[in-house]
Amino acid sequence: xxxxxxxxxxxxxxxxxxxxxxxxxxxxxxxxxxxxxxxxxxxxxxxxxxxxxxxxxxxxxxxxxxxxxxxxxxxxxxxxxxxxxxxxxxxxxxxxxxxxxxxxxxxxxxxxxxxxxxxxxxxxxxxxxxxxxxxxxxxxxxxxxxxxxxxxxxxxxxxxxxxxxxxxxxxxxxxxxxxxxxxxxxxxxxxxxxxxxxxxxxxxxxxxxxxxxxxxxxxxxxxxxxxxxxxxxxxxxxxxxxxxxxxxxxxxxxxxxxxxxxxxxxxxxxxxxxxxxxxxxxxxxxxxxxxxxxxxxxxxxxxxxxxxxxxxxxxxxxxxxxxxxxxxxxxxxxxxxxxxxxxxx
Amino acid sequence: xxxxxxxxxxxxxxxxxxxxxxxxxxxxxxxxxxxxxxxxxxxxxxxxxxxxxxxxxxxxxxxxxxxxxxxxxxxxxxxxxxxxxxxxxxxxxxxxxxxxxxxxxxxxxxxxxxxxxxxxxxxxx
Numbered sequence: 001x002x003x004x005x006x007x008x009x010x011x012x013x014x015x016x017x018x019x020x021x022x023x024x025x026x027x028x029x030x031x032x033x034x035x036x037x038x039x040x041x042x043x044x045x046x047x048x049x050x051x052x053x054x055x056x057x058x059x060x061x062x063x064x065x066x067x068x069x070x071x072x073x074x075x076x077x078x079x080x081x082x083x084x085x086x087x088x089x090x091x092x093x094x095x096x097x098x099x100x101x102x103x104x105x106x107x108x109x110x111x112x113x114x115x116x117x118x119x120x121x122x123x124x125x126x127x128x129x130x131x132x133x134x135x136x137x138x139x140x141x142x143x144x145x146x147x148x149x150x151x152x153x154x155x156x157x158x159x160x161x162x163x164x165x166x167x168x169x170x171x172x173x174x175x176x177x178x179x180x181x182x183x184x185x186x187x188x189x190x191x192x193x194x195x196x197x198x199x200x201x202x203x204x205x206x207x208x209x210x211x212x213x214x215x216x217x218x219x220x221x222x223x224x225x226x227x228x229x230x231x232x233x234x235x236x237x238x239x240x241x242x243x244x245x246x247x248x249x250x251x252x253x254x255x256x257x258x259x260x261x262x263x264x265x266x267x268x269x270x271x272x273x274x275x276x277x278x279x280x281x282x283x284x285x286x287x288x289x290x291x292x293x294x295x296x297x298x299x300x301x302x303x304x305x306x307x308x309x310x311x312x313x314x315x316x317x318x319x320x321x322x323x324x325x326x327x328x329x330x331x332x333x334x335x336x337x338x339x340x341x342x343x344x345x
Numbered sequence: 346x347x348x349x350x351x352x353x354x355x356x357x358x359x360x361x362x363x364x365x366x367x368x369x370x371x372x373x374x375x376x377x378x379x380x381x382x383x384x385x386x387x388x389x390x391x392x393x394x395x396x397x398x399x400x401x402x403x404x405x406x407x408x409x410x411x412x413x414x415x416x417x418x419x420x421x422x423x424x425x426x427x428x429x430x431x432x433x434x435x436x437x438x439x440x441x442x443x444x445x446x447x448x449x450x451x452x453x454x455x456x457x458x459x460x461x462x463x464x465x466x467x468x469x470x
Contacts, residue, residue, distance in 0.1 A: 028390030030453045035390070037467060127430070127451065200470035208466065216444060218470035223437050224445045228465045239469045243433070273469060335442075335464060 024208070027052045031059040032175055033127070034199030040186065041193035041208055051189040055182045055196070062178050066096070068116060068169040069125040077159060078116065078167045086160035094157045099284070100173050101149045107292030107308055112260045114149030116167025118142050122265070124245060124256045125169065131247040133254070139263035148260070172240075176287025179203040179236060183283065201238040201287050204231035214333075220270035220316050226339055227314075227332040234278025238286030240294045241271040259295050268297040268318050274305075275312035275328055285310070302344055381443050381458045384422035386415055389453050398422070398458070408452030415456050422456050424449060444468065 025048040028037045038055055042048035066074045073093055080087035089097075100113045119125050121134045121142060142165070151163035175198045182196045183203055193206030195213045204213040212232065216225030220241050231237065242255035242265075252267075259266045272294040276282045289308045296304035298317060305313045305325070312328035322341045324332065329343050386394045388406050396402060396417045403425070404415045411428035421441045424434045429451035437447045443460030446468065 028387060028455070030390065030450060034450050035448050035455065037390075039466060195467050197467045197469075200468070202467050202469050213467075214465040216465040216468040218468055223440050223447070224442050225465065225468055237469045241470065244470070245431070247431070 023048075025049070025052065027056070029056050029059075031056065032063050032178070032199060034175075035197075036199070037195075037197040038182070039195040040191050041206070042191055047190065051186050051191045054189065055185050058181050058185060059178050059198070062174060062181070066093070066170050066174055068167075068171060069120070074168055074170065081159075081161040081166055081168075082164055084164050086155075086158050088158050091157055094154055094159060096170065096173075096177070097149075097152060097159060097168065098154050100168075100170065100288075101152060101154075103173070103284075103288045104149050107289070107304065109148055109150060109260065110295040110304070111172060111288065111291035112148050112150075113168055113170055113173055114147055114151065114166040115258065115260050116169040117147060117165055118258055118260065118263060119169050119171070119256075120167070122254070122256075122258060123247075124258075131249055133249055143263050172291050173284070173288045175199055175201050176236075176238065176284040179283025179286065180281060181283075183234070200241075200244070201236065201283065202231070203236040203283050203286070204233065206233050217273050217314065217332075218271075221320065225335065226322070227334050229275065229328075229331050229333065231275075232278065234282060236276045236282040236286035237273065238276075238290050239271055239273040240290040242267075242269065243271070257291065257294055266295045266297065269294050269301075270316040270318060270320070271314075272301070272316075273314040273328075274310050275331070276310070381420065381441060381460050383459050384415075384417050384440075385457045385459050387455045387457075393454075395459075396422070406454045408449070408454050410452045413449050413452050413454040415454075422458060423447065424454075424456060427454070428452055 023043055024039060024041055026039045028035060036059060038052050040048050065072055068074060077087050077089055104112050121138055123130060145165040147163045147165035151161045151166050153160050178198055179196055179201055183205055186194050186205060196203045202215050212230035214228050214230050215237055216228045218239060219226040220243050240257060242253060245256035246253050255265045257266050272290045274286060274290045276285045289310050292308060293301050293304050293313060301315055311325060313325045314328055315323045322339055323344050324341055325344050381398055383398050384396045385392060386404055386406060393406055394404055399419055400417060402417050405412045413427045414425040416423055416425045421439045423439045424447050427435050427449045429449050434447040434449040440447060440458045443458050444465055446455060446457040448455045
């Protein structure tokens with residue numbers, strides 16, 4: 001009789017165990033001047049904690065080593081460039097400069113990590129900034145000097161510039177690199193299911209116990225997402241928006257996405273989201289490839305996306321119109337009423 | 346015709362139709378990722394408070410720049426004031442739906458709405 005009773009009880013226990021929570025570990029921190037979120041699925045909490053700690057340590061190292069306006073290896077290189085001298089750097093920094101240069105060239109230098117002086121002129125290289133336009137004369141003077149990452153010459157680990165006004169700033173590149181690093185670190189520690197978010201650039205590893213990781217795409221003018229998308233293993237998604245860093249003067253918004261051709265912020269676009277297929281550079285591309293597409297504007301964004309090799313793109317223009325490439329549109333899921341969308345082949 | 350259909354009067358049909366209409370109309374209102382039931386306030390990325398969204402409370406959260414003031418009201422939460430220079434998290438206004446988040450990055454404070462079910466795991470912004 002006792003056995004007879006315990007069988008259903010055992011069954012109930014097994015079923016309830018199935019309802020148990022996913023062994024999900026979550027940690028948030030602030031690095032790169034933004035919020036970092038790491039979610040991992042691991043049956044062993046200690047293994048998970050160690051893996052997350054290793055990822056955050058690497059983020060912190062990258063942030064410190066390549067900070068654009070606080071003393072770092074990068075500011076030392078920029079000082080050497082300003083002095084017209086070559087400088088021997090670490091193999092890592094030489095590789096970053098080379099990769100950033102190649103990505104910039106691919107995007108017709110619309111996204112140019114060599115325009116640090118212009119970014120500083122606009123006050124975006126600061127933790128505190130004031131809502132103040134730079135004097136037009138100074139922007140003109142900067143344009144006349146034509147600094148670009150194209151001027152950089154890399155010879156092994158030695159770096160010099162043909163133009164002393166080049167100042168490297170890895171904002172728009174480094175967070176993407178960090179995503180790829182995080183993926184490599186987690187996988188090397190046996191964590192194959194994770195979601196990493198660095199300031200809105202998100203990389204998915206594996207799944208959440210068989211369920212795909214689902215990521216929202218922030219609406220540029222509303223508090224929530226305009227759509228969500230389920231990511232496959234190794235895919236990354238990134239958004240550039242005029243709402244992330246900007247200031248307003250006389251009711252006009254001046255976002256941090258500067259067009260190196262005019263010296264002024266691009267004002268035709270609210271946001272560009274790119275979804276990158278799995279690959280060793282998926283994270284890097286999720287950060288760097290949205291910028292030239294953003295800056296290219298209404299007439300050029302679609303061609304620029306093709307030129308960058310990015311098939312899945314969503315763009316919101318300054319009139320709140322949403323354009324999505326067909327390749328991304330079929331993957332979007334909407335919460336409630338879908339917004340009006342123009343599908344672009 | 347089935348016999349029971351004869352028992353339904355025109356008024357009954359009106360009630361049935363009205364019921365369908367009310368359900369249809371409420372779908373976009375409630376089908377927004379489940380019901381929000383709490384606000385999660387974080388300090389330096391760690392949970393500072395999990396607040397039931399039926400309550401009405403204010404929280405002062407200390408960060409590297411000073412105090413961020415967060416208000417929770419029935420069904421919603423927002424950042425009232427923040428010492429950060431750009432004020433994006435304050436300007437985001439009331440958050441109501443699960444997943445919505447306001448991040449005061451300079452002061453390392455965030456507030457996020459959560460529900461019983463998670464509609465999405467993270468957000469690209």
